[in-house]
Amino acid sequence: MQFSSRFTIATHILLCIAMFEKETKVTSNFLSGSINVNPVIIRNILGSLSSAGMVGIKQGIGGAYLLKPAKEITLLDIFKAVEKEESLFHFHENPNPECPIGRTIHSVMDGKIETIQSAMENEMKDITLSMLLEEAKEKM
């Protein structure tokens, strides 16, 4: 099982906006061309990024723009904008309370799962859009 490509697409979208918003109108069609996925999917993801307060979108005339400096947008922000699940892990729901393990597994595992998820989120929190943009520019 993998995270959906919404996360990498959303990151790609934000990189494109950060890169091009000064010189051109960044529409869903423009983004569709760079990312190579259907413009409707772009618009949906763009909607999530907009709900999360990262981008603004110009009605009618079209075009998306950053609402925050790239330095203040982290991979965690992006991830949370497009992946709505609270927990990474799906716990089997009805362990048998008459079994000593079934009765205790939730209280044992819940904390571990939280620790694991936090480790991942902390790593994401340390990577900003501006870092990615700088790296991309170096490699062009």
Next chain:
Amino acid sequence: MQFSSRFTIATHILLCIAMFEKETKVTSNFLSGSINVNPVIIRNILGSLSSAGMVGIKQGIGGAYLLKPAKEITLLDIFKAVEKEESLFHFHENPNPECPIGRTIHSVMDGKIETIQSAMENEMKDITLSMLLEEAKEKM
């Protein structure tokens, strides 16, 4: 998007084996009772744990047993036994090479994704089955 419950089920299975293998025959039916899922699903997951060298399963007579001390089985071992995907993240496949971002995004993001995944795996590597078993016993 969440990981399948195979991971928590597999952990539950191993805890049950570690807890009960001395006193009773741990069959898929026995496990099914504690975990409260279909025995066939148990048998499939048990098969993955067996392929990964963590448990042995007695043909004909039935019953599963640990092949390693609980101290040497980590949550990462369990996770890898039941989740076969190499990467946690699904990357959109065909970014446009004619766009400067499309051309570079893979080389920029691949390393970040690896870092994030490693952070998670390192955390999993530090939690052993014996730790979970001790905690469970305390809470009984």
Next chain:
DNA sequence: TATGGTTGTAACAACAAAGGTTACAACTAT
């Protein structure tokens, strides 16, 4: 050697999520 409790696996089915597509009303600078 026949039995009975197991395992391993095939073959389904139901359901949900991801990803894609077409279509179109609503919006707005020009």
Next chain:
DNA sequence: ATAGTTGTAACCTTTGTTGTTACAACCATA
């Protein structure tokens, strides 16, 4: 008024998860 755009609804296909029945193969034991 027009033309380009957004937001969204309504589909579709594919894949993965979870659950189920069925049954051949296995093996300790009576």
